[in-house]
Amino acid sequence: MKKKIISCILACTMGLGLLVGCGSSDNGGATAADTATQDSSSAETDTAAETAEADTAGGQDKVVIHYYSWSEGDYLQQMVDAFNASSENVTVEMTQVSSDEYDDKLMTMLAGDNDIDVFNMRSTSLLSNLAKSGNLTDISQMINDSGMDISTYGTGFADTKVDDKFYGLPYRASAYGLFYNKKMFDAKGVAYPDNLTWDEYADLAAELSEGTGADRIYGGYIPDWNNCAYITLQEGSNFADDDLSALQDWWELENRMYNTDNSHMSYSDMVSSGTDGINFFCSGKCYMYPGGEWSISDVLTMLKNDPTIADNFELGIATVPQPAKTDDPVTIGGVSTFIGINASSEKQEAAFEFISYMAGKEAAKYIAAAGAIPAYIDDDITAVFEEAIGVSGAANILNPSKISETLMIPEYTELQTIEKEERELYLLGEQSLEDGLKNFEERRAEVMN
Incomplete structure (x- = not known):
């Protein structure tokens, strides 16, 4: 049944673009230069027991998280590397798919038995559809148990709930x-x-x-x-x-x-x-x-x-x-790009540790340093962003309250x-x-x- 639902979502999402707000830039909303591309047919297809095997590099057991995203520039790899260096229990292996192929390949992988624990979503529509199809983990209780301060994402984050539950954390925003x-x-x-x-x-x-x-x-x-x-x-x-x-x-x-x-x-x-x-x-x-x-x-x-x-x-x-x-x-924008956990993953706790980092302040510094807007915003992040773009006035787009252009x-x-x-x-x-x-x-x- 789930595969049939995914097939329907695949048809619906072929027209979805990157939300970054209200359309796309004059170059068609292109992201940074595409890097590694991997066909779903070559994705790892280990059994659940095999995917839970520890990475013993450095003599210390770590849970391996398989993470998928579209090609999004150097800062995404920098964020993953920083997490891997800081986590005592988890290591992340990231695969980046070319931007224009990502949505279709994600649907194909979720419909099959591919090894994918965590993945990115670039629209609230995709997040909503995958939550309703049962492919995303409800992380509401995890958020509560972690004590995470979600107010840093602005009031618009509450609007991303599906049936009053959270299914993803934001790591980028638009304004x-x-x-x-x-x-x-x-x-x-x-x-x-x-x-x-x-x-x-x-x-x-x-x-x-x-x-x-x-x-x-x-x-x-x-x-x-x-x-x-x-x-x-x-x-x-x-x-x-x-x-x-x-x-x-x-x-x-x-x-x-x-x-x-x-x-x-x-x-x-x-x-x-x-x-x-x-x-x-x-x-x-x-x-x-x-x-x-x-x-x-x-x-x-x-x-x-x-x-x-x-x-x-x-x-x-x-x-x-x-x-x-x-x-x-009030400006248009708010949280726009999300990271979520595959409901079929055997490594829910480790996956939440990773997505919490990606949506937090330390990861936000890498995003802001690249001249993009992270979902996590405070005075420190605003200063990093302004220095990165070399233009004063960044607070004029970062600080106003934001309202989304879409409904869930x-x-x-x-x-x-x-x-x-x-x-x-x-x-x-x-x-x-x-x-x-x-x-x-x-x-x-x-x-x-």
Whole structure:
């Protein structure tokens, strides 16, 4: 029965990408360069007794944990090495699969009799599906018994429960901010865009925009692939909400910026030109760029590959605009990448020791040092992250409260697709606002019913 369930999940997850929030970066959400790839057919298939055999290296018995992830850069191996050096009882052997093959291979391995104790999950949807299929261990009691302080993961961690139980620990997070070119603001003699509302952002973008045609400089740029309905989420709504007023607020604001004010490249121009948003931003074609934390590494890569960009570009980071003035800003993001225990593993206690480390402060230092955002955040980790990226203002994306763009319901990925399709038709002028919202509501009802 479990194998049949896994087959269904495999079909459902083929469309899932890395959550890192609200879509992907301009390079398709690619992770660090892929490293070791291993076919599931070559995975170790020892018996349960054999998998529990001790590693006697160094004269000390250790339980061997077999850990699977997608290729995620050097920091993941550094985290595993640090754990192995510190643990008296456990050693971890990690296999990294190429990023674009990982989800499918994970499903295949879980459906078979492969030796896999711990594995990573890059979306709340995948975590939910695997929990419901019985492939993840309920770690709720382990968390309680360990005395782990889960408040360090923010309020969004509680939203990852499935049937009021925890099935994974977060080790990475996402966060959105407002990125801007300091040198362009300085040259214009305009104050940096700190603590803006969305209306103020739109007004400023319109004020800064100038020129026509190919020579136009835009006040801001929000990519066409961006599926993040900022205002909708910040106002406490989502795509499953019966009240569509918050969704309407976002659609109307985008239409104003894209089509009425022409302060952002229009949706139709982005679609037809295939513009790379980060290249556009770094080339001085726009002043501001709302986006996810991956935008930082994209910018730094651009600067590394072409140092002359720095002649006219300096990255600034501000808090993402808010629906209204507030002393408690909210951004989109929160815990996004998880590590869990295979329910079939014979080494539950050792596996929990490992995933607790991966979701803790010591491991977080390696993630932050690589310029990525760990799930565990405190002042020390913020300082490591800011030093790693070499840009001040990191606290503006790390510190605000975070709200997830997804719900832990199986249909939510499809709702996101429907919303994007109907919003696109509206922004392209192919349907009215009223028709777009009506069509979204009707199509949503078909999915939810």
